[in-house]
Amino acid sequence: MKNSTFSRKRRWLSAPYVIWMLLFTIIPLCIVIYYAFTDSVTGAFTLSNIGGILDYATIFLRSIWLSVAATLICLVVGYPVAYAISQMKPNMQRLLQLLIMLPMCMSFLLRTLAWVALLEDTGILNNVITALGLSPLPLIRNSGAVILGMVYNYLPYMILPLYSAISKINPRLIEAAEDLGCNKTRTFTKVILPLSIPGILSGITMVFVPAVSTFYISQKLGSPGTVMVGDIIESQFKGAYNPNLGAAMSLILMILIFLCIGVTNKVTANDSEEVAN
Amino acid sequence: MNHELIRLENLTMEFEGTRILDNLNLTIENGKFLTLLGPSGCGKTTTLRIIGGFLTPSSGTVLFDGKPINDIPAYKRQINTVFQNYALFPHLDVYDNIAFGLRISRLKEDEIDRRVTEMLRVVSLKGFENRSVASLSGGQQQRVAIARALVNRPKVLLLDEPLGALDLRLRKDMQNELKRIQQEIGITFIYVTHDQEEALSMSDTVVVMDSGRIQQVGTPEDIYNEPANAYVADFIGESNILDGTMLEDYKIRFFGRTFDCLDKGFTPNEPVDVVIRPEDVDIVDPSEGRLCGTVTNVTFKGVHYDTIVNFSGFKWLIQTTDFHPEGSRIGIRLNPDDIHVMHKSEYSGMFGDYSSYSAEYDEIAVAEESEEE
Structure with a gap:
C-alpha cells in the first residue's frame, strides 16, 4: 500500500521528460511518417516517396559500407587501446579516459574542418610532403578521407564501452583460465574476448548509428562520389526542397538503425544475462 | 606411495618493502590433505598462489617432483586451483565450465564427455550440465569449481578458502564432501583457511602460519595436543x-x-x-x-x-x-x-x-x- 503510493508519486517525477519526449520526439516522428507517405503537392497518400528511395539505393549502400568500414576500424584500433588502459594503474586509467574524451569537448565541426586543413591538396600534410621534394598526395575528397573523419570523430564512443566491459572482467577469471592450461593467447580468445562482447556490441552501436547518418564529414572530406544518406536527406530539405522524399529517407534510415540496435540488444541481452553474475 | 611431491625451500616473498613470507620451508607429501592455517595476512594465500604459479617468490625455490618450477608458468603446471568465490566462467554453462581445461588440452569430444560426466557424478551435480552458472547456489557453484579443477586430473589441487562464502550448515556438508572427494580421487589437496575447526576436521597435516612463518606442522592431533608455542595453543582451540x-x-x-x-x-x-x-x-x-x-x-x-x-x-x-x-x-x-x-x-x-x-x-x-x- 505504502509502496504503491510512493511509486505513484515517483512516477510524476518523470512527467517533464514524458512531455518533452511527446512534444519533440513522438510528434515530430509522426510528422515525418505523415510526410513520408503523402504527396508533396496534393497531400494525398502515396508510396512513391518510399519507392523513390530506390533511385538512391547506391547512396544507401555506400553509407552502410563506409560506416561499417569506419566501425570496424574503430573496433580494431579501439580494442587494444581499451585493453591496454584497463591493465594500467587506476590513476593512469582515469587520466587516459579523460584524454580520450578530450576531443569530444571540442566542436564536431571544428574537428572536421581541422582535418580539411590537414588533408587539403595545399594543406599542412601536403606542404610537408612537397617540402620533402615528393609530389603531393590526393589525401582528401575520397572514401578514405571520409572513413578517416568518421573514425577520428567516433573512436571515443568505441573505446569507452569497450574499456568499461574489459575492466569489469574479474581478474580471477583470467587466473582461472591460466590455471586450466591457457597461455596468453588462449586466455584472450577463450575468456577475455567472450566476456567483452557486451562492450563490443555497444561500441559498434555507438559508432555505427551516428556514422551511418552523418552528413557533415562526407561533405567536407568527401567528393560527389562519396555522398552519404545524411547528405541527400539534408539536400532534400535545403536544396531540392522535397521534404516528403527526405522524410521517407529518414524513415528508412531510422528503420535500418532500429534493426541494427535490435540485433545488437538481442545478442547483448542474452550475453549479459550470463555475465550478470 | 607417500613420497615427497612439493618442497618449498627458503621461500621469501616481499611486496613493497613488506615481508609476507619469511624463509618458508615445507615438504608436502603425495596424496595428503594438507591445510595452511592462519589468520588474515599470515602468508597462507601467498604461499598457495606461489605454488599455483600466480606469484613469483622474491627468493627461494618451489620444487615439484624434485624439479624446480619457479619459472614454469601456471598454465604448464600439473596443478589446478579452486579459487575463492570460485571464478566460474559466466559465459559458459556448467558442462562447458568443467570441460574448459580438457578442451584447452584438445582432448577428443567423447573423452571429454566421459570425463565431465564422471566428474559431475563425483561432485553430485548430475543433471546440471546445461544450467547457467549464475543460476546455481553457492554450494553448487563450489562443486562446479571443484569439478572444473579435478577433471584435468592434476597432481595437486589448491583450494583457497573455498568454503568462506557458504553458510555454516552448507560449510559442514562441504567439509565432509571435500574430504570424501579427496579420498576418492587420492590426489594431494592443499587447502587454505583461517577456520581452525575446518582445518582440524579435514586435514592429514596442518601447517599453522603467522607473520609469514610456519609456527608448527603436524597432524591435527599433534597441533591440538602438543602445540609448539603459545601462538599455536591459542589459535587452535x-x-x-x-x-x-x-x-x-x-x-x-x-x-x-x-x-x-x-x-x-x-x-x-x-x-x-x-x-x-x-x-x-x-x-x-x-x-x-x-x-x-x-x-x-x-x-x-x-x-x-x-x-x-x-x-x-x-x-x-x-x-x-x-x-x-x-x-x-x-x-x-x-x-x-x-x-x-x-x-x-x-x-x-x-x-x-x-x-x-x-x-x-x-x-x-x-x-x-x-x-x-
Whole structure:
C-alpha cells in the first residue's frame, strides 16, 4: 500500500521528460511518417516517396559500407587501446579516459574542418610532403578521407564501452583460465574476448548509428562520389526542397538503425544475462 | 606411495618493502590433505598462489617432483586451483565450465564427455550440465569449481578458502564432501583457511602460519595436543597458558605447586609456557583440589558451560558440563596428560589469559574473521 503510493508519486517525477519526449520526439516522428507517405503537392497518400528511395539505393549502400568500414576500424584500433588502459594503474586509467574524451569537448565541426586543413591538396600534410621534394598526395575528397573523419570523430564512443566491459572482467577469471592450461593467447580468445562482447556490441552501436547518418564529414572530406544518406536527406530539405522524399529517407534510415540496435540488444541481452553474475 | 611431491625451500616473498613470507620451508607429501592455517595476512594465500604459479617468490625455490618450477608458468603446471568465490566462467554453462581445461588440452569430444560426466557424478551435480552458472547456489557453484579443477586430473589441487562464502550448515556438508572427494580421487589437496575447526576436521597435516612463518606442522592431533608455542595453543582451540618452570623431566612447577607431566627434554629449571586445555580440567571439591579458585563468570554454550575461575589473580577458562554458579569456590585436579609444556617463544605472555574474558569475545573474533581478504 505504502509502496504503491510512493511509486505513484515517483512516477510524476518523470512527467517533464514524458512531455518533452511527446512534444519533440513522438510528434515530430509522426510528422515525418505523415510526410513520408503523402504527396508533396496534393497531400494525398502515396508510396512513391518510399519507392523513390530506390533511385538512391547506391547512396544507401555506400553509407552502410563506409560506416561499417569506419566501425570496424574503430573496433580494431579501439580494442587494444581499451585493453591496454584497463591493465594500467587506476590513476593512469582515469587520466587516459579523460584524454580520450578530450576531443569530444571540442566542436564536431571544428574537428572536421581541422582535418580539411590537414588533408587539403595545399594543406599542412601536403606542404610537408612537397617540402620533402615528393609530389603531393590526393589525401582528401575520397572514401578514405571520409572513413578517416568518421573514425577520428567516433573512436571515443568505441573505446569507452569497450574499456568499461574489459575492466569489469574479474581478474580471477583470467587466473582461472591460466590455471586450466591457457597461455596468453588462449586466455584472450577463450575468456577475455567472450566476456567483452557486451562492450563490443555497444561500441559498434555507438559508432555505427551516428556514422551511418552523418552528413557533415562526407561533405567536407568527401567528393560527389562519396555522398552519404545524411547528405541527400539534408539536400532534400535545403536544396531540392522535397521534404516528403527526405522524410521517407529518414524513415528508412531510422528503420535500418532500429534493426541494427535490435540485433545488437538481442545478442547483448542474452550475453549479459550470463555475465550478470 | 607417500613420497615427497612439493618442497618449498627458503621461500621469501616481499611486496613493497613488506615481508609476507619469511624463509618458508615445507615438504608436502603425495596424496595428503594438507591445510595452511592462519589468520588474515599470515602468508597462507601467498604461499598457495606461489605454488599455483600466480606469484613469483622474491627468493627461494618451489620444487615439484624434485624439479624446480619457479619459472614454469601456471598454465604448464600439473596443478589446478579452486579459487575463492570460485571464478566460474559466466559465459559458459556448467558442462562447458568443467570441460574448459580438457578442451584447452584438445582432448577428443567423447573423452571429454566421459570425463565431465564422471566428474559431475563425483561432485553430485548430475543433471546440471546445461544450467547457467549464475543460476546455481553457492554450494553448487563450489562443486562446479571443484569439478572444473579435478577433471584435468592434476597432481595437486589448491583450494583457497573455498568454503568462506557458504553458510555454516552448507560449510559442514562441504567439509565432509571435500574430504570424501579427496579420498576418492587420492590426489594431494592443499587447502587454505583461517577456520581452525575446518582445518582440524579435514586435514592429514596442518601447517599453522603467522607473520609469514610456519609456527608448527603436524597432524591435527599433534597441533591440538602438543602445540609448539603459545601462538599455536591459542589459535587452535581455547587454552590457558601459564608461566611455569620445568624442574626436571616429568616435573613442572607453576602457581607455587609442582605437578607431574609427560614432557621431558628441557633444561633443568627452564622457564616454560604451560598449556592447559579448558576441557581437560577436572573440577572437584575445594578440599580435594590441587588449586582452589572462585568462579567469576559462567556462560552456557549448549554442550558445556564456559566457566571462568580466578586462581589468585589469574583467570582460567574451564569447560565443564556441570554447572558451578558464579561466586562458588571450586577445586581442580590436573592429570599428567592434561599439562602441555612448551618452550618460551616470542608469543609468550601474549595469549592464554582469560582475565578480560567476556562472552562477546567470540562474536568479535567471528567478525574479524569474516573481514578477511
